[in-house]
Amino acid sequence: xxxxxxxxxxxxxxxxxxxxxxxxxxxxxxxxxxxxxxxxxxxxxxxxxxxxxxxxxxxxxxxxxxxxxxxxxxxxxxxxxxxxxxxxxxxxxxxxxxxxxxxxxxxxxxxxxxxxxxxxxxxxxxxxxxxxxxxxxxxxxxxxxxxxxxxxxxxxxxxxxxxxxxxxxxxxxxxxxxxxxxxxxxxxxxxxxxxxxxxxxxxxxxxxxxxxxxxxxxxxxxxxxxxxxxxxxxxxxxxxxxxxxxxxxxxxxxxxxxxxxxxxxxxxxxxxxxxxxxxxxxxxxxxxxxxxxxxxxxxxxxxxxxxxxxxxxxxxxxxxxxxxxxxxxxxxxxxxxxxxxxxxxxxxxxxxxxxxxxxxxxxxxxxxxxxxxxxxxxxxxxxxxxxxxxxxxxxxxxxxxxxxxxxxxxxxxxxxxxxxxxxxxxxxxxxxxxxxxxxxxxxxxxxxxxxxxxxxxxxxxxxxxxxxxxxxxxxxxxxxxxxxxxxxxxxxxxxxxxx
Numbered sequence: 001x002x003x004x005x006x007x008x009x010x011x012x013x014x015x016x017x018x019x020x021x022x023x024x025x026x027x028x029x030x031x032x033x034x035x036x037x038x039x040x041x042x043x044x045x046x047x048x049x050x051x052x053x054x055x056x057x058x059x060x061x062x063x064x065x066x067x068x069x070x071x072x073x074x075x076x077x078x079x080x081x082x083x084x085x086x087x088x089x090x091x092x093x094x095x096x097x098x099x100x101x102x103x104x105x106x107x108x109x110x111x112x113x114x115x116x117x118x119x120x121x122x123x124x125x126x127x128x129x130x131x132x133x134x135x136x137x138x139x140x141x142x143x144x145x146x147x148x149x150x151x152x153x154x155x156x157x158x159x160x161x162x163x164x165x166x167x168x169x170x171x172x173x174x175x176x177x178x179x180x181x182x183x184x185x186x187x188x189x190x191x192x193x194x195x196x197x198x199x200x201x202x203x204x205x206x207x208x209x210x211x212x213x214x215x216x217x218x219x220x221x222x223x224x225x226x227x228x229x230x231x232x233x234x235x236x237x238x239x240x241x242x243x244x245x246x247x248x249x250x251x252x253x254x255x256x257x258x259x260x261x262x263x264x265x266x267x268x269x270x271x272x273x274x275x276x277x278x279x280x281x282x283x284x285x286x287x288x289x290x291x292x293x294x295x296x297x298x299x300x301x302x303x304x305x306x307x308x309x310x311x312x313x314x315x316x317x318x319x320x321x322x323x324x325x326x327x328x329x330x331x332x333x334x335x336x337x338x339x340x341x342x343x344x345x346x347x348x349x350x351x352x353x354x355x356x357x358x359x360x361x362x363x364x365x366x367x368x369x370x371x372x373x374x375x376x377x378x379x380x381x382x383x384x385x386x387x388x389x390x391x392x393x394x395x396x397x398x399x400x401x402x403x404x405x406x407x408x409x410x411x412x413x414x415x416x417x418x419x420x421x422x423x424x425x426x427x428x429x430x431x432x433x434x435x436x437x438x439x440x441x442x443x444x445x446x447x448x449x450x451x452x453x454x455x456x457x458x459x460x461x462x463x464x465x466x467x468x469x470x471x472x473x474x475x476x477x478x479x480x481x482x483x484x485x486x487x488x489x490x491x492x493x494x495x496x497x498x499x
Contacts (some may be wrong), residue, residue, distance in 0.1 A: 055074075302343065329343075375475075391479075460474065
């Protein structure tokens with residue numbers, strides 16, 4: 001039910017009464033709550049929240065509230081006259097504690113320069129909804145006096161009653177305060193005991209903390225020592241890694257590191273000459289890359305090395321004609337676990353080219369040896385022939401030079417200037433192995449297995465390496481039998497003519 005002319009409004013600041021709405025609550029909601037509350041209670045009133053802020057006021061409530069000097073305040077206790085603030089504060093406190101309406105008065109209420117009798121009431125707002133929670137209705141009900149002539153006496157009597165009521169309220173408040181003080185004191189005693197127990201616990205904890213602190217400090221010192229050692233090892237390891245990287249880079253050996261899942265871990269720059277690989281490929285599967293060497297065959301070899309734990313090696317030719325020795329070694333950790341593979345590619349193209357050139361040269365030399373009209377042989381330090389042509393094989397069928405072949409040394413005979421037979425150690429081949437050159441030649445008579453004698457001229461020279469060490473001998477055997485026998489025949493003929 002609503003009162004006739006049940007209008008409410010918010011009062012703006014000014015010289016007259018003021019009522020302010022709570023900024024964060026909608027003003028229309030408070031107005032509706034206030035209207036529904038005034039439908040039951042008609043005296044001038046204001047709505048206050050839990051912080052005693054005025055959130056809405058009835059139209060005629062401004063006669064009981066005023067703005068104070070200084071900045072405007074929403075506090076109802078600040079807007080009320082100083083003479084009634086104590087009673088208003090008591091009524092608000094008792095109502096909030098009991099949750100029931102509280103009425104105080106009649107009391108003397110200064111208004112427009114005179115005093116009048118007013119009853120203060122604080123009533124909880126019982127309307128449903130979040131906006132009504134914690135709201136209280138403060139009412140100002142004027143009490144009419146009997147007549148103007150009796151007003152002073154009634155006001156005096158009212159003052160006496162106010163004093164008595166105030167005294168009773170003070171006594172009740174004092175008793176209540178005493179009880180609360182006793183309860184607070186008991187709680188303070190209990191809190192003090194708990195605090196003492198807590199202090200003792202803290203002292204014990206502090207002692208334990210000191211012990212733990214000393215232990216931690218000792219451990220920190222140990223950790224510092226260990227950290228210093230580890231830092232030194234890290235620096236040493238970093239230096240070793242730098243040395244290894246520089247060593248690998250200086251050798252120009254293409255090296256590829258793979259993990260157990262055949263993914264690229266790292267590689268040397270030379271690998272880019274074989275596989276299409278860039279820095280972004282680190283972490284990718286090797287099978288995803290193309291190259292000049294069969295990748296699938298290479299990965300099969302890596303898997304085989306993982307299974308056997310043994311390295312593998314083979315030769316391979318790239319699609320651009322380069323020859324490589326491909327070696328796959330298992331990558332072992334300090335605990336002998338295989339954590340990957342190291343694949344190296346040694347470019348032996350120049351060696352293979354040199355080998356082919358050497359074979360071709362040897363073939364040409366062999367053809368030249370074979371076409372020579374005299375015997376030619378290369379003798380090793382042990383007296384065995386390293387290379388000889390067919391003419392030389394006729395004179396040295398066993399492959400051992402005569403001075404080192406006791407079974408055939410007698411087939412060779414030579415004489416010195418005095419006509420004495422030469423010892424085997426003075427044969428041209430033996431002299432060459434001692435470093436002498438026999439370039440003028442020594443005539444020697446060779447007897448073959450059939451008893452046929454052949455005059456030869458044997459020349460020799462030592463073979464030296466870059467340091468001047470003797471590595472063998474070059475021996476030449478020339479068949480001079482016809483020339484020798486022609487000379488002998490000519491001499492015999494000359495002798496016969498002289499006689």
